[in-house]
Amino acid sequence: MGEPRIKNEDQYEALRNKGYSKEKAARIANTPNAGEKGGKSDPYEEWNKDELYDQAKNVGIEGRSKMKKSELISALRNN
Template sequence: MPNSSIKNEKMYEELRSEGNSKEKAARIANAAAARGKSAVGRKGGSSGSYYDWSVADLKKRAKELGLSNYSHLTKDKLIAKLRSH
């Protein structure tokens, strides 16, 4: 069933199948529909790796995203949880 808030369903599904979160896939698909794929591709920047973050910062980010059951996780598992949320 199509989601009316997603402007480019095909791109959204491709991004989800690549492992992107629902939020990220929707944001990219909608931006591509509004501005064009090439404009969205040029806009991106780079961010540091989660491996460069401290565990405290990772837990703070998990809290910001509304994740739960992360306080007992190792750094690697916490990173995996953040990437797959």
Template sequence: MAPEKKDDPGPSIKDEEMYEAMRDDGMSKSKAAAISNAAANTSREEVGRRGGESKPYEEWTVEELHDRAAELDIEGRSDMDKDELIKALRT
């Protein structure tokens, strides 16, 4: 078994190149993992095309924002109000 690199995201990351690029841009580990794995499940083009189909976060309900934050494993989401959820989802 090969030794694990210090910054290796681990076997759960399916598109390591995309994950690393998003992390380099300052994205959180969980958000970068969710997006890169979604891209690996379909394609990068498909994930990019899906963007923009939903209404702006300001028009979402708090419940919808909480659900989305849960999908992305955003820590502390249960204690966040609508504005905080929106900020966390955009980070």
């Protein structure tokens, strides 16, 4: 199993160059509207469970299949 796919490579590289961990840089670069200014992405509480699961999969969160919606939100915020 390879590394999760990065949706916004330029943003990912910029974050890595600023010292962000691979996981945190990937999480940020894979969010909807990645690279847009002004925090236009909806808060995780407004996402449905499938969207949260897909985001957790994108950033490589382990055990996501057994998590409740609130646990997915917490895992995504603290990854």
